[in-house]
Amino acid sequence: MPQMRRLTNIRKNLSVNLRSLLFYLFRNTVFLKIRLPALAITCCMLSSCAPMRFVKPLEKNQQAANLSFGGELIKYNSSTIPVPFLTANYGYGIDSALTGFASVNITSALFGNFQMNFGATKQLLKQNIYFPAVSITPSFDFIYRNKNAAKFYPQLAINAFWEYGKKNNLVYLGIDNWFELASKKAYGKTQENHWFFMPAIGHSFCGKKGSFTTEMRAIAPNLSNEKLVVEYRTPFGTNGAFGVYIGYTRKF
């Protein structure tokens, strides 16, 4: 009986703690004010709003819908959290080696920005035992809020990937690249950075209809992250940012 009582107490405490946690999250995070440290969420726009869209093209006429979540790791109070970016993505297999896709950034939309990404993934090389398959993904990101606030970013991702196992799980290594076309920024200062590269590593567990992907990427590791309003958490110390993502893709 005492053991039963102890178990009941533990369950009660757990329940109370869980409720407190949910209340805390509700009160302090997304639903109320998104109190990320001053404008921390801005960093998300540094391309890594989403992981790689498609690494391996779909079959001809196959369709896929994907949701991904994650972003750069930043300091939030005393914790480290990823910037909460949610992206929805749709792809269509134009042929067995070429997939077109379009995606919308849901988090951006909630903040009043229309942000879409359009592109295509083309497989260039097939896997030969240990020699990886290679794909290339040109795309562009379009962000619009009003006539004074609209941006266009070309992107180019190159991925090497290996399928393994009975379910054709997939592991990939890639580099995503964003290009800033503007020559000037605020107050007429010169925009010095035009190329943002992001080495990434990811893995997909594949099922019959869907796949679950995790990805990590180093974001602009060549740039200093010091003296910013955002405190990035990265294994690279004072350089760049480090993003973590999860995604689920459903094929149909």
Added chain:
Amino acid sequence: MKKIILLLITVTIFMGCFDLDNNLYNPSKISEYKLDNYTGDTDFHLDLSYRIPDSLVHIFTLASQSSDESSATTIYAIYIGSITRIATDTVIMYCHGNKDHMDSYWTRGELLANTGSKNRFGVMMIDYRGYGKSEGESSENGLYADVDAALKWLKSNGLSDSRLVMYGFSMGTAPATKIAAENYSMKPKKLMLEAPFASAETMIQDASGMDLPGDFFTTLSINNGEEIKSVSQPFFWIHGEADDFLNIDTHGQVVFDNYSGSYGEAHRIPGANHKTIQTTMGFQSYMDVIEGFIRLH
């Protein structure tokens, strides 16, 4: 597919429902001001020689109302000094930063009050709406209205424009610059900015490395980099070279470079971070440069 379409419809419905404007403000509420007895987070501590006698500390409320409001908001203010001397002496209007409340900035006020000699200058501080014991919610227009309410009080106690020095720190540089540049209840004789920011857009561009428009993230129109162009009064700028929050080159230096008034004075402090200018320089050196500027002209 249906689920994705449903999600997109939901997103469309809620599109633009959130904004990041409130991230500028980082207030905390308190039930009483403790000043020297405050044990919370402060940027530095002072020894007893800087203490302000109780007779020279006045805590009171003001009614603040911006032009777009139908009723006034009650905010708290502290005046350091003898109220009877306001009509004859120089007063520093101190606009604090975005964190916490006046208790956190009390030692900064004490330093300014003791600049030149013991209890030399009158110092006016307020808690913006939403901060400390002040009522209401923080807002951009509220910042300007709240500082203006303090100026109205000073004016009603005999302060003239020629004896008003406006001092802003970090977020407080926004109302300080705005009021120096535009038409409010008083026109300060001099403007002093400590660790100013240029604009929210600059913060965003620094953080992203990209030329991203500020409109993507905020509707705040605070722009010290532009506002300073309308300031003609003598201007004092002080900024830590090691400021890891507001980069001295992309923020403070831009504000200083855009100033085209009668006299500008720049102090780039080697080794100083956002909140450590006073401790890095040493209190006396800091007060010396402050006094030097106030006594100028």
